[in-house]
Amino acid sequence: MPVPSFAGLGTSEDEQRQMSNRLKKICAGLKKRGYLAGHGNAGLASNFIDLAHVKTRPGGVLALVLPAAFVSGSSWENSRRLLKSEYKDLTVLTIAAHGQTDRAFSADTGMAEALVVANKCRGGQQGSGETLFVNLYHRPRSLAEAFEVARAVSRLSPQARQGRIYIGDRETIGTYIWAPLNEGGCASLRETTLASTAIGLATGTLQLPQGYSTTLPTTQLGVLGKEGLYHLDIIGGISKGVPRGPFKKIAIQGVPQYPMLWSHNAKQERGLVVPPDSEGEVRPGCDSRAIEVWNTTASRLHFNLDFQINSQSLTACLTPTEAIGGTAWPNFIPSQDKWTLPLVLWANTALGHLAFWWIGTRQQQGRARLTITQLPRLTVLDPRHLSEGQIAQAEDIFEAFKEAEFLPANEAYRDDTRKALDRAILVDLLRLPESILEPLSILRDQWCAEPSVHGGKSTRIDV
Template identity: 30%
Template sequence: MADLTIDKSLLTEEEWGDSDLFRKHCLSDLSCGTGTLLRAGYHRVSTLHEHAGGNLESLRRLHTAAVEGGIIGTDVNPIAAHLTMSSLAALGYGDPYGNTQIGWVSVGGEKGQTGSLEYFATQRVVDLFSVGAGKFADNGAKNAVYVQDASIDWTLMNPPYSRTRGGLSAFDIGGLSEIERKACQRRWKSLVKNEAVNNRAGLAASFLALARQKCKPGGRVGFVLPLSAAFAESWAVTRRMIEQEFENIVAITVADRRASGKQSLSADTGMEEMLLVGTKRSTHGRKGQNSVANVYCVTLRQPVLRTGEAGVIARSIQSALKQIKASSINYSIRVGDDEAGQICTFATKADGAPWNPLGVLHASLALAANALLEGVIRFDEHVASISVPMSTIGDLFKVGPTHDLIGHLSGRDPRGAFEFVPVVSPIDAIGPDRALWKADSHTQKYMTVSLTHKGMSPTGVGSDAKREAMRQFRSTLFYARNMRWTSQALLSAVTTYPGMGGSTWTSLQHDDQRVLKAFALWANSTLGFLVHWTQGQRTHSGRSRTQVKALAGVPCPRLDQIPKTQLEQAAAAFDELSTQSLLPACQSHTDEVRKKIDHAVLKMLDLKGDNIPGTVATLQWLWCNEPSVHGHNREALALLEPTLSRQQP
């Protein structure tokens, strides 16, 4: 990441060779931990300095300038800040140095201090401990680490991801009381209220917004982020900010991380992650004005585990970037004769939409899936358009609420209108206040399913008004918010009796039963899977999670505009296929019933042409081969092997 962020082209040969470089340019990490990224950044700059003619004497001057203020680092952990300072000093030659800009910043206390996030409101934050001498505040009484707005050349950061959700808490830091923690959360919300940040995204989004504020025009940022930053609805406002405020945006992830046994880039997250690199624009559009922005999505086949390997991969990515900017939409990232990954240009409208090509190994599949969002099947030289306009689930249906409003399972923390218990039989699934709460891969193999839970109204849970409000969202059509491609067969299900949604299933309402059935066909087809796959989060291999607000924005055809005859034929096809057992989604390429669903959907959408069924089958096969779909499921991989040996489905 340091090599990509601190690009050689940013300065001239003479500037890189200047031993006072760090007195004119700044490198920062405002969540520096033990200084890993700051050391990497320093190594990158010192290497470029050497290549520009630097010698031992100039390297000594370079290091002194870096330690005396050219490198800025802050952390809420005093031990980590100490290690940062000592490790940076150890990179030098034993020379004495003066003031530094490495500091320990306050978190908690009566005012709910938020560490480096205080830089949103000020340009100096007090250094609590003599980690470094710092620069003196105006009154000379306190040491402070000083960070001016629009002053930083290079920011490298792996910020904390924590958020207040699902029993977890932002600022869940050892030594803080609950009162202090809540004060920190209130202060945090106050600091970012005018920033491009949704607090549900967690602290990482706030640090990215802070980097934008401190980065000078033409400066570069490099971040380690959760992969949800590329897909989650809670990150949409931050993605929009990135697209509008930055250029030369590169997002990097690994498609096959599980194969190596290494789950994440960070030491303690255990989750799928990405790298983000970008250049702050000198100018940007007026607030609220969309523009076009390219995001270069890099998907590597394997994790980069060694420092030397990282440098080689970085140079390969830079080479591919030059090629793709000059003449191509996608390009292979090669190291010698081997393909290390691929890069794909994702042209955004600067609207914060998911960066769906990221994490996709097959570039042509990524481009085909993206075209499908506009209602076009485009692959190789085959092109066909859906006969009705594309819209969104939220435009076509009334979308039900999140499960937190509906209720909770018995024995869990009380929330929502109802307490739910499992039904004991299909007969028990019929009645008032039933819900399709959870997914069950053993029983939900057919497009028609039974409701799974029944709601109770014990004392202290909900109210009559809340329960009546939730009943207004009952439906017979449901959509899966948490889709496990490896085990679940259904993205959409129809019930014979109306019910509410739950933690996995969200209700969709429409007055025309034929539209409900037509949508169930669409959602469970290859085309429906591809569209959902572009929108859902891929933070866990083999899964696709979607928040309710994001679900409403998932594209789909305007099925209510299909000619009456085709709509009735689609409803009849659903009735015929809804009682036939389906395989898990990741095994679709071997599923004869899924092929019948695809055929019915092509007919419903008037997608004609001898090559279209074959094109859809090819897209299906490529999709099933994506690690984010098969999740290294043994059965799925075993079924792919015979097909791979024949090259084509």
């Protein structure tokens, strides 16, 4: 039997088995020492880090071309942890362009990639995770240009934490940011001010262009409640005679007993309130489990996991009544019901979109994806800091916007409804001065101009 992971390049079945067995032995040794980077969901590419780690001597240089998902994908977390602890002088190079093949360093992959270079620590040394993120505007077109790019990068000093990269007669070739490796949002970024804003939001500081800075009550979503169930625990099929999930998902038949919001339909998702798109039919013998799932996960508040930014409008939404969330729209159950409206309003501001995009995996153009286990990391407005009067005001704001329609998120630069919501939340609800609106407008336009936001779509901002 061929071993698919090692098939190709004319290898025999015996050679494929030998390579597979050798990799298993290497991974077993690394796992025993707590260094295993490979992950099945990340594919064989993550195992190249294991092989390189074994073969690189202390003080040696590791250099790999990896899928762009390396910088923020949940399946690559072990890889990032290994590099953070066992390597120093980390550099991650990506390409901030909007064509799928234009974001690749390889000639034949046709997918967004990251070039990772690092020095393996010697005995007694310990990695810090401090990383130089280099974001090129295009792939070097020749060896001579690549040499000049490398020379320009080698001159960058951590004293200047971010800026533009120049070669020749002040030609701008990209941007750079010094940041921890776990700030994967710094990759493929054309405007470094977006990094300052996103990182600042996570620590309760709002930093905007033109030097604007103020405090803002934020927290991680997971602090405020719990995410709903994984979709397979709801509708997972039958294995060895036992259904993983108590429901089968079917089209809505009349008035549903167990309504579901499962998949995306961009045209149905222009407003803050989104109707269910299916219902759960209880499998035979699963009545008690169905009730348990409903009581555990059903809510009105749902967060987007697969955000096609250049066609979809919402980071979060409400269903008219409680519903079970699915693959695209899992539930989030706040610890207090009164936090629901502030959360859904914040999530759909320009800053809410930025926070989601920042931690999402951007392997595909114009799209940011999260797993349900990553959702609790999302930076949100902290409703615990709102007074009862502000909570009531959030209800009024929701009433004013609940029937309004938003443009796709990448068109926020020309979306009057989105701009009005930004003003309502930041100025009216949070009592920030109106002077915030001008630098916020600049930030909004900068975000919309990011290739990973518009994906090259004709509706992108003209810059």
